[in-house]
Amino acid sequence: MIEEIPDIVISRLPIYLRELTRLAEEEGKLTTSSHELGKHLGISSAQIRKDLSHFGEFGKQGTGYHINYLVQQLRQILHLTREWNVAVIGAGYLGHALTHYKAFLDQGFHITAIFDNDPAKIGEQLDDIVVQDMADLEKTITELNIKMAILVVPANVAQEITDRLVDAGVRAILSYAPIYLKVPPDIQVSYSDPVVQMQRMTYYLA
């Protein structure tokens, strides 16, 4: 009775959520259909219906989906009805950009700690928090019950810091370091490497 839901399905849910929110807020829509949603996202309507059907029956034949209701359901599925404390590791260019990024807070991700090992950066005020010494990493992560981290340190220290994060109780890491991270199987990792993305695209540029 335990249905294992494919990760590829899970990874589309935040996209649906994002577009549904936009449809409601910016276009003032109250309902939508799988066809309309798909057209806005370049995804087939059948795919959207199939994806959602893994979790329940959220729509009505003839009518479509009530946006607010579906948003609420998706947020529940993705565990977004609570707030998440997040640590940023690395107070460099990218660490600054991410810490200032308002969309995190809007979606319930609170960046409650930033760490660096550069004495020149430790103590720096960044928005409403202060850059902490890496020496305090484990202590702060435990105290603030931080389960998610964003890794924005150089590649050559990314693995060792990952190990420390995992040992300290972090369960999900979004890494911008251009290196594959080895973690235990129950730890989530997500990567972002613009160079890799650019290199994929150049293939198609004759």
Added chain:
Amino acid sequence: MIEEIPDIVISRLPIYLRELTRLAEEEGKLTTSSHELGKHLGISSAQIRKDLSHFGEFGKQGTGYHINYLVQQLRQILHLTREWNVAVIGAGYLGHALTHYKAFLDQGFHITAIFDNDPAKIGEQLDDIVVQDMADLEKTITELNIKMAILVVPANVAQEITDRLVDAGVRAILSYAPIYLKVPPDIQVSYSDPVVQMQRMTYYLA
């Protein structure tokens, strides 16, 4: 005789390239095997061999792959043997971080133009280039033969700027704006949205 190579294969090639380069530079290796490469990347050796076999026979039984040779081949396949001029649109936090990011230059991506529409930012020196007015977008893109752009503007202007980029001749866009972009079918788009990535991971955090 025209073999269509799956995009999912293409998207792994930059990852192989990245790790091969690392193996050569940091571990001083001259050769490697599909098994070793796979172990470093969490990918099966069969997958790596199958992927590479789409393009030719680059390895030797019993020995594996000569790293330098394979790197050279991958760079050719991905059209990385030439240099690419890149425009950054939006001189905000993220635009600054990306423009300073040295890895682009290392890989042959030259950020040769940055644009913004904020008078306070136009004229600002950013590394060795100057932030230009959006009014000059089409002219500069044409003159510098720019085919790739990185989009780091607010979501509500992302589509209209995309349309201008495409009209000006840009063929590939890496977008950080949290919105799906409508483009003609021959235009490449790649997205990066940390909120979406975080929301995927929270699903797995009970």
Added chain:
DNA sequence: CTACAATTGTGAAAACTTACACGAATCAAC
């Protein structure tokens, strides 16, 4: 009340992707 258009949820088919497993090649050791 009926006819019609819109739309869902879903079983089955099709398409795509990954994993398996093996012949053939290579090299080192003896």
Added chain:
DNA sequence: GTTGATTCGTGTAAGTTTTCACAATTGTAG
């Protein structure tokens, strides 16, 4: 030379994901 350990490239099987297509339901218009 022969043996044994490696490793590739690939045909085939297995597994995953997407698409198709349709019965069932809903709302609207006459």
